[in-house]
Amino acid sequence: MSENPVPEPSARVNTSTGQPAPRTEDGSARPVTPGSQAAEGTYRAQPVSFVRRGTRLQGRRQQAWDDHSDTLAVDVPRHISDTSVHPEYVFSAAEEFGRTAPLVVEIGSGLGDAVVYAAKENPAMDFLAVEVYTPGLAQTIQKIVANKLTNVRVVQANAPEVLSTMLPTGSVSQVWVFFPDPWHKTKHNKRRMVKDTFAPLVARVLSPGGTWRLATDWSTYAEQMREVGTDSKEFTNPHDGERKSAESPLTQARLSGVDCEQSNEPDDIGGWAPRFDGRVLTSFENKAHKAGRVIFDLAFRRN
Structure with missing residues (x-):
């Protein structure tokens, strides 16, 4: 017997972080890929914008996953968890779709209503839905x-x-971020996806002239999104100065006080985009309308 036997899976740890290795569904330790971010102890050095919920699939969802995930779900090499991407992996849209076409990436695709509607309406374009929740996928x-x-x-x-x-530089024509989790409590604001460190990532994958589209029903997050896009030297707001004062959705939100402190202060900045025609009205957005919440649209063009 070896003097230094390999420890059982239950005892294995990430040697860089000292934390127990994550588990696969059968309970065995998930290997940490040498040379990856996880191996260097840097995985999730910053707070992520999501909290994992249930991942169990049942009924038709399970059947759809079993029958079609091999062809419709991108097989991504992992390095520590089922939501991580090995940093050496690069996605090829041409290989995946068997053609060269404009690529639209939706971040946080949820149950897929927006991306499926858009794909149906735009057969000459390709779409990649990015989501962390298995049931949604x-x-x-x-x-x-x-x-x-x-x-x-x-x-x-x-x-x-x-x-x-994962995505090659300049390979995407549009990036969509529709109704991300607002993390509205002040202590949770750090978890918001759209912040100053996020804009350069979007800019990296967009081709020159490409569009970054955003939508939210939370006014403070809308202001943060507007500031992030405006402050980035890599983007231009084609709607700069539009929809301000009485025409601004922010002014309307302040007057209503539904999701923020009620105020008569007008929004003199503007810069809000008109509602994006390519975004189907989902059940989530309908609920926001029924609750009296204001919908904010933003669009930034890659310089």
Whole structure:
């Protein structure tokens, strides 16, 4: 017997962080890929913008995943968790879709309503739905199959990793971030996805002239999004100065006081985009309307 036997999976740890190695579904330790961010102890050095919820699949979702994930879900090499992306992996849209076409990436695709609708309406474009929740991905696959679409793929991945290493530089025509978690409590604001460190990642993958589209129903997050895009030297707001004062959705939100402190202070900055016609009205957005919340749209063009 060896004097230094390999420890059982239950005892294995990430030698860089000293933390127990994450587990696969069968309970065995997930290997840490040598040379990866995890091996260097840098995985999730910053707070992520999501909290993992249930991942169990049942019924039709499970069937859709079993039958179609091999062809519709991008097989991403991992390095520590099922939402991480090995930094050496680079996605090829041409290989995945078998053609060269404009690529639209939706970050946080949820149940897939927006991306599937857009793919159906724009068959000459390709779409990549990025989501961390397995049930959402499975339901998106259901909709892709039901609509017989060939121009959509899904990927389970943490968005910053997709934007920083997985997608080639300048390979995307549009990036969509629709209704990300607002993390509205002050102590949780650090978890918001759209912040100053996020803009350069979006800029990296967008081709010159490409568009970054955002939407939210939370006024303080809308202001943060506007500031992030405006302050970035890599983007221009084509709607700069538009929809301000009485026409501003922010002014309307302040007057209503539904999601912020009620105020008569007008928004003299503006810069809000008109509602994006390519975004289907989802059940989530409908609920926001019924609650009296104001919807904010923003669009920034890559310089």
